[in-house]
Amino acid sequence: MPCYRCGARQTDPVRGASPWKRAVRREAQVLVCPDCQRVHDLDLDTCASCGSIALICRLGEIECRSCGEVRLARADEPLVTACSPGxxxxxxxxxxxxxxxxxxxGRS
Ligand SMILES: [Zn+2]
Ligand SMILES: [Zn+2]
Structure with missing residues (x-):
């Protein structure tokens, strides 16, 4: 997944933590390259509780990695319809x- 902002490709991760950051923008998981992390108008979703951009988007939920706050993504996400009776x-x-x-x- 390239950087959502400049389109740079993530290079093969060296040993240790990647300098790339995962964040959420308009309730979609994005990656931010080290260069773009220095920009201040990133237009990323922030945690309603602590304002952090360290969010993870997964299966209809947005979780804050700073304070642990979990909120549901928008109601029109596919997860909601998946829960309706088939x-x-x-x-x-x-x-x-x-x-x-x-x-x-030939199974027994
Ligand atoms: Zn970038
Ligand atoms: Zn938070």
Whole structure:
């Protein structure tokens, strides 16, 4: 993933911590190169509690690595729709298919 701001490519990480920073911008995970970290108008999402930009975006949540605050990403994220009930399951049929597969594949 290149730097979101200047497009620089991350070089192979040397031993130790990468100087690149992970941050969140408009609720998407981005990488910031060492040069751009010095810029002050980074336009990154900040933690509502402590104002830190050290945020991690994961599965519909934004977590602050400074104070540990976790908030949900916007409600229109895919995670929300993924939680809605899907088509009705037919457990009996699934079991039959599974049993048939076992016979075909010689599983016991
Ligand atoms: Zn950059
Ligand atoms: Zn925070």
């Amino acid at each position: 088509p009705a399951r037919m457990p009996g049929l699934a079991a039959e298919v599974e049993a048939a597969l076992d016979r075909v594949l």
